[in-house]
Amino acid sequence: MVYDLLIIGAGLSGLFAGCLAARRGKQALILARGLGGTHVGTGTIDVLSELTSLDKRQTTLDHPYGLAGSHALLAALDELKTICAEAGYPLHGDLNANFRLPTAAGATRQTCLAPETMIAGDLSRPQPFTLADLPGFRDFNANFAIVNLQPSVNSYQLSVIGLPIPHAPTHRDAYATDLAHLFDRADYREQLIEVWRPLLTHAPKRIGLPAILGLDHAVEAKRHLDSALGIELFEIPVLPPSVPGMRLFDILRNDFQARGGRIIIGPTVSGRIENKRATVTADANGRKREYEAEAIILATGGFLHGGLTGEFGGAIRESVFNLPVAAPSTRADWTSEVFLGPHPFAKFGVQVNKQLQPIGKDGKPVASNLRAVGSLLAGADRLSEGSRQGIELATAYRAIELL
Amino acid sequence: MKLSTEILILGGGATGLGAGWDAALRGFKTLVLEKGDLAHGTSGRYHGLLHSGGRYVIRDPQSASECAHENALLRKIMPSAIEDTGGYFAATPADPADYADQFAAACKTCHVPANEIPVTQALKREPLLNPNLSRVFEVQDAACDSFDALHLLAGAVKSAGGEVFLRHRVTEILKSGDRVVGVAGEALKTGEPFTIYADLILNCSGAWAGKVAEMAGCSVKVTPGKGVMIAMNSRLVNTVINRLKPPSDGDILVPVGTVSVIGTTDTAVPDPDKYAIEDWEVDLLMEEGEQLVPGFKEHRALRAWAGVRPLYDPGGADSRLMSRAHALLDHETRDGVPGLLSMVGGKFTTFRHMAQLLVDAACAKLNVERKCVTADTLIEPPGAKLHTLPNRLAALERPLDDPTTRPPDPVICECELVTRSQIESSLRESGSPILNDLRRDLRLGMGPCQAGFCAYRAAGIIREYFNDHSTTGPPDPLTNFQLLQFLQERWKGERPVMWGHSLRSLELDLHIYHNILGVQNLPTEREMEVYPTEKTS
Numbered sequence: 013m014v015y016d017l018l019i020i021g022a023g024l025s026g027l028f029a030g031c032l033a034a035r036r037g038k039q040a041l042i043l044a045r046g047l048g049g050t051h052v053g054t055g056t057i058d059v060l061s062e063l064t065s066l067d068k069r070q071t072t073l074d075h076p077y078g079l080a081g082s083h084a085l086l087a088a089l090d091e092l093k094t095i096c097a098e099a100g101y102p103l104h105g106d107l108n109a110n111f112r113l114p115t116a117a118g119a120t121r122q123t124c125l126a127p128e129t130m131i132a133g134d135l136s137r138p139q140p141f142t143l144a145d146l147p148g149f150r151d152f153n154a155n156f157a158i159v160n161l162q163p164s165v166n167s168y169q170l171s172v173i174g175l176p177i178p179h180a181p182t183h184r185d186a187y188a189t190d191l192a193h194l195f196d197r198a199d200y201r202e203q204l205i206e207v208w209r210p211l212l213t214h215a216p217k218r219i220g221l222p223a224i225l226g227l228d229h230a231v232e233a234k235r236h237l238d239s240a241l242g243i244e245l246f247e248i249p250v251l252p253p254s255v256p257g258m259r260l261f262d263i264l265r266n267d268f269q270a271r272g273g274r275i276i277i278g279p280t281v282s283g284r285i286e287n288k289r290a291t292v293t294a295d296a297n298g299r300k301r302e303y304e305a306e307a308i309i310l311a312t313g314g315f316l317h318g319g320l321t322g323e324f325g326g327a328i329r330e331s332v333f334n335l336p337v338a339a340p341s342t343r344a345d346w347t348s349e350v351f352l353g354p355h356p357f358a359k360f361g362v363q364v365n366k367q368l369q370p371i372g373k374d375g376k377p378v379a380s381n382l383r384a385v386g387s388l389l390a391g392a393d394r395l396s397e398g399s400r401q402g403i404e405l406a407t408a409y410r411a412i413e414l415l
Numbered sequence: 416m417k418l419s420t421e422i423l424i425l426g427g428g429a430t431g432l433g434a435g436w437d438a439a440l441r442g443f444k445t446l447v448l449e450k451g452d453l454a455h456g457t458s459g460r461y462h463g464l465l466h467s468g469g470r471y472v473i474r475d476p477q478s479a480s481e482c483a484h485e486n487a488l489l490r491k492i493m494p495s496a497i498e499d500t501g502g503y504f505a506a507t508p509a510d511p512a513d514y515a516d517q518f519a520a521a522c523k524t525c526h527v528p529a530n531e532i533p534v535t536q537a538l539k540r541e542p543l544l545n546p547n548l549s550r551v552f553e554v555q556d557a558a559c560d561s562f563d564a565l566h567l568l569a570g571a572v573k574s575a576g577g578e579v580f581l582r583h584r585v586t587e588i589l590k591s592g593d594r595v596v597g598v599a600g601e602a603l604k605t606g607e608p609f610t611i612y613a614d615l616i617l618n619c620s621g622a623w624a625g626k627v628a629e630m631a632g633c634s635v636k637v638t639p640g641k642g643v644m645i646a647m648n649s650r651l652v653n654t655v656i657n658r659l660k661p662p663s664d665g666d667i668l669v670p671v672g673t674v675s676v677i678g679t680t681d682t683a684v685p686d687p688d689k690y691a692i693e694d695w696e697v698d699l700l701m702e703e704g705e706q707l708v709p710g711f712k713e714h715r716a717l718r719a720w721a722g723v724r725p726l727y728d729p730g731g732a733d734s735r736l737m738s739r740a741h742a743l744l745d746h747e748t749r750d751g752v753p754g755l756l757s758m759v760g761g762k763f764t765t766f767r768h769m770a771q772l773l774v775d776a777a778c779a780k781l782n783v784e785r786k787c788v789t790a791d792t793l794i795e796p797p798g799a800k801l802h803t804l805p806n807r808l809a810a811l812e813r814p815l816d817d818p819t820t821r822p823p824d825p826v827i828c829e830c831e832l833v834t835r836s837q838i839e840s841s842l843r844e845s846g847s848p849i850l851n852d853l854r855r856d857l858r859l860g861m862g863p864c865q866a867g868f869c870a871y872r873a874a875g876i877i878r879e880y881f882n883d884h885s886t887t888g889p890p891d892p893l894t895n896f897q898l899l900q901f902l903q904e905r906w907k908g909e910r911p912v913m914w915g916h917s918l919r920s921l922e923l924d925l926h927i928y929h930n931i932l933g934v935q936n937l938p939t940e941r942e943m944e945v946y947p948t949e950k951t952s
Binding site: 052053054058115116117118119120121148149150151153155156159160163185249250251252254314315316318321322323324342343344346347349350351352353355357395398400 | 910
């Protein structure tokens with residue numbers, strides 16, 4: 013069949029574009045080599061660490077926010093909140109102010125939208141809290157975090173409480189996902205309540221723990237534990253795999269599929285442009301299939317997710333269509349001497365016009381039916397700005413709007 | 416702190432620890448001083464080759480014979496640090512055709528065992544090698560993990576009754592008249608000054624030997640020869656592969672542990688503490704690797720680092736042409752400064768031999784006759800095992816057979832299988848809160864993810880260990896600083912090879928540390944840097 017829309021990439025921008033298209037009655041197909049950025053992120057929606065400077069970003073076409081336009085960001089956040097709320101996993105927050113959430117190292121991070129399971133951790137709230145130390149769980153160190161957090165809440169004393177996790181795997185180390193599967197089960201939570209109750213008698217009522225509260229029933233799990241124990245739990249993102257990120261992935265994929273969208277994960281996707289029209293071939297272990305579509309959205313992400321590659325010889329390449337990427341040809345100019353950056357490579361990416369169409373050296377679109385969105389786009393240092401998910405959502409929204 | 420000893424050794428690399436071990440075994444009261452950590456200097460930054468001697472047979476026959484002899488000996492006294500990989504000298508189409516015959520003849524003269532084998536046999540054992548090899552000789556190379564070797568040696572010094580002081584920097588050599596009688600310096604951990612008097616001082620500071628001799632008013636011209644190496648993320652070969660040609664850049668590929676190391680370049684640098692890895696060096700090594708293993712450049716390069724050879728050649732030749740031989744300098748006869756001997760030049764493979772010569776000379780100076788026994792003494796404790804991931808995995812899995820006794824011992828570094836209890840016992844032993852020390856002791860953070868996952872986990876354990884789980888008190892800028900410094904040190908070695916998968920890995924690490932953990936916002940204090948900043952490692 014010929015799809016109305018073909019999306020390459022199953023990260024936040026690809027999936028969100030798919031949902032929007034399906035919700036507007038379009039026949040869409042998502043093709044992806046693998047899972048996207050949701051699984052390694054925080055599961056929050058970062059728009060900008062300094063929200064007050066958003067206007068500046070939105071008025072320049074050098075930045076993806078400027079290309080998407082301010083209305084697209086606003087509408088995208090609203091529609092994502094609707095999708096998540098319908099799935100029983102409300103996201104809170106808006107563009108007026110960021111949450112200030114604690115990290116697993118005890119730093120503060122600014123984010124625009126956060127799930128219900130995290131917002132009780134907002135450091136702007138004046139109530140004392142304690143962090144849960146889960147014995148044997150490597151990816152969250154409450155003691156390390158707490159001493160660093162103390163100065164940011166200097167009005168009260170923070171503490172750590174050891175909370176055992178019965179039935180965690182013992183034949184190997186537990187990952188966040190292992191524990192999340194346990195928390196999904198109501199019968200498990202009942203056991204946990206019995207074990208935790210006596211330990212919490214003298215603890216502050218606000219308790220932070222690593223983001224493990226369940227994959228499919230996270231909000232239910234939080235409410236269950238909160239009400240049975242008389243506490244207020246909040247999650248803190250930890251090392252990948254990201255449980256809150258996987259929840260977003262599942263919610264968007266389910267929403268997309270429920271509305272007739274099709275998603276194929278696994279094949280290597282390569283593209284071709286002839287007569288200003290893009291087509292793609294999906295190669296699943298040697299079985300090749302060509303796809304044509306009225307419109308193609310390229311949402312393959314940056315270097316981590318394979319949308320861009322940097323080669324030994326000094327070239328930066330876009331991986332599907334080999335679209336032009338402006339970058340210095342000396343490898344040493346891609347990165348900075350300081351590990352934490354900022355690094356020049358962060359801004360490398362595909363250049364697009366106001367229609368989000370990739371452009372060639374002549375400034376003209378390389379194909380009439382191709383648009384690029386998300387972390388693949390040039391012009392933003394998402395890490396320093398704290399803007400990754402905001403850009404992914406706003407540009408995906410704009411691309412669908414332009415169809 | 417004021418101490419006195421019979422023999423004081425400056426420099427805790429292979430030569431210094433070897434000399435400390437030898438002297439202690441001969442019954443001397445012995446102390447080894449090292450300004451950094453074990454394996455902090457050249458010994459910890461080499462490519463891991465236990466030379467067969469083949470590399471030196473033509474230009475430096477004496478070194479070649481010594482290597483062959485010591486190679487056979489070290490396999491007996493330090494087997495747990497040596498992997499018997501065997502080695503090939505292989506001629507690629509780019510190598511001079513007439514070199515092979517010269518090589519074969521010279522090996523005979525130097526008593527370096529070398530057998531020509533059919534190319535097909537070599538390719539069967541090493542299928543990734545260039546199929547167009549013309550000739551292959553089998554030699555007795557091996558891979559030696561110098562981190563393990565140095566830890567074993569330090570242990571051997573202590574069991575023989577000697578002492579090893581790490582992070583003790585010598586700032587002054589004390590003299591009485593012309594005679595050297597001791598040293599003064601600073602213990603870098605505590606800032607406490609120390610003075611140590613000794614009957615005799617042995618300068619084993621390698622590329623730093625010139626600086627040390629200068630403090631005693633003697634001039635020793637050591638040329639620090641920088642060598643760059645690149646660790647590839649897998650064992651592309653299981654045998655050491657040497658190019659069958661005169662020594663040159665990128666002529667060797669050594670399988671060590673889970674990686675293979677291509678090396679090296681050779682450039683004289685003015686100061687052993689100041690050097691950088693240049694892009695051309697990385698490019699050249701990758702291109703040379705392509706000659707040995709077609710498709711080499713497509714494999715992931717993990718990191719690049721450099722070491723400084725302690726080249727000593729009073730003639731002053733180009734650093735590649737300088738002899739790798741060692742020289743024993745008696746400063747009494749040479750400079751009129753009694754009380755000080757220097758060992759300069761040399762190479763890792765012959766450290767035991769150099770130590771023997773040095774301590775023989777020390778015996779003569781002190782007018783005693785004590786025989787060297789290092790050739791017949793085990794360096795390692797009984798039961799020591801070659802560090803391999805399967806060995807570590809077996810140790811991890813053993814307790815699983817009996818679930819009732821299994822204590823929870825999380826794997827903190829998954830790439831190198833380092834557990835929490837290993838980290839805690841290393842912290843207990845060293846008392847050092849430095850993540851890089853844990854790395855050198857346990858190989859923490861040396862695998863494919865280059866500390867992406869374990870740095871946070873290990874920093875938390877350090878915090879807990881040194882603060883006794885206290886949650887009160889001020890924030891912890893020391894642990895924060897350790898974490899940031901460790902990430903930065905890992906980055907230094909990764910940056911020269913930032914392309915392909917390494918670039919992807921960088922973005923993942925930044926996701927973790929910048930975005931998820933926000934470590935850039937943690938409080939640190941520069942004053943916390945009580946130890947000297949470490950070089951590229």
